[in-house]
Amino acid sequence: MSKATFKFLFLSLLIHSCSSAPDSQDATTEAEPAVGESAPESWPDYGNVLNVTTNQIDIQLSDSIIMSGLTTVRYVNKSSMTHFIRFEKMPVVDGEQKTVNDLVEEIDPIFAEGMSLINEGKAEEGMQAFGKIPAWFGQLEFVGGIGIIGPESTAQATFNLPPGTYTIECYIKSNGVFHTSQGMVAGLVAEQSDSAPASIPEADVVINVNEDGYDMQGNPAAGLQSFRVNFHTSTVHENFAMADVNVVRLDDSTNPNAVQVWMNWADPNAFGTPAPAMFVGGIQEMPAGNSGVFTVRLEPGEYALIAEVPESNAKGLFKRFTVPGASAMAE
Ligand SMILES: [Cu+2]
Known part of the structure; x- marks a missing residue:
């Protein structure tokens, strides 16, 4: 395995104890897929709804077994920290379905060891540690998820979940340790649905993720705003991540350069919580040819789209936009 492969695996991240604890909420995860009403101040229910809480x-998942197809993941971050929620479809290896437990047992200890070494300034030893990661880890498929989101916030993302077994995780760091290693990981099964998946909904604002960066069409407005994201590139960047879409608020006190630097996991001082700005959500990466929708709550002010890659500005993966309006929106 090359050093590059190790870094890619490193980025793809670890696993620890499964903290999935189904609790009953008002999720309608087995409802017929339907395009929901998009009343301005209610979160749209596209397809099945899976409620996720931190x-x-x-x-914490509202259900650990759902039907496959168009799925809206509604995420409530009740914590004082910045997180994200990434969905990873687990491979079948030699006839055996890998699950979150396999990641916890076979992958996480290696990543934890490597990260610890990098934190100690022993980058070379850290890379060597990653060389012990089983090859099947490279077969995980990234299918979407919630973009980076700050404390005490709600956001949602809608994407297709093919039948399969999933790991859900956040690998932002606290005290240099990935959240995955601290229990921010869960398993999910999507069972084969009898009906074909509903199509990805349209939205007033469209973001195309192209080879040369973001192309945004439409004008985001204050309130609950949905963005349709079309991924047209599977380019893997220096940190071996594909481009995702995160929405970050740029207040007067925000240093946009610091935000861009923070997005590089390879920096042992970056990608930790608290983050240097308030993120409000977005959608996790998918391979080219896939689309999804994310919905976030916007207030009048300055924002940017930003990807979790180094030097996002130079790649067109840092795009500012303004949300018009004079008065602050009530939460
Ligand atoms: Cu987290």
Whole structure:
């Protein structure tokens, strides 16, 4: 395995104890897929709805078994930290379905060791540690998820979940340790649905993720705003991540350069919580040819789209936009 492969695996991240704890909420995860009403101040229900909650560094799912197809993941971050929620389809290896437990047992200890070494300034040893990661980890498929989101916030993302077994995780760091290693990981099964998946909904604002960066069409407005994201590139960047879409608020006190630097996991001082700005959500990466929709709550002010890659500005993966309006929106 090359050093590059190790870094890619490193980025793809670890696993720790499964903290999935189904609790009953008003999820309608087995409802017929339907395009929901998009009343301005209600979160649109596209397809099946899976409610995900974080209290601190954890993932609580409304259901651990759902039907495949168009799925809206509605995420409530009740914590004082910045998180994200990434969905990873687990491979079948030699006839055996890998699950979150395999990641916890076979992958996480290696990543934890490597990260610890990097934190100690032993980058070379850290890379060597990653060389012990089983090859099947490279077969995970990234299918979407919630973009980076700050404390005490709600956001949602809608994407297709093919039948399969999934790991859900956040690998932002606290005290240099990935949240995955601190229990922010869960398993999910999507069972084969009898009906074909509903199509990805349209939205007033469209973001095309192209080879040369973001192309945004439409004008985001204050309130609950949905963005349709079309991924047209599977380019893997220096940190071996593909471009995702995160929405960050640029207040007067925000240093946009610091935000861009923070987005590089390879920096042991970056990608930790608290983040240097308030993120409000977005959608996690998918391979080219896939689309999804994310919905976030916007207030009048300055924002940017930003990807979790180094030097996003130079790649067109840092795009400012303004949300018009004079008065602050009530939460
Ligand atoms: Cu997290």
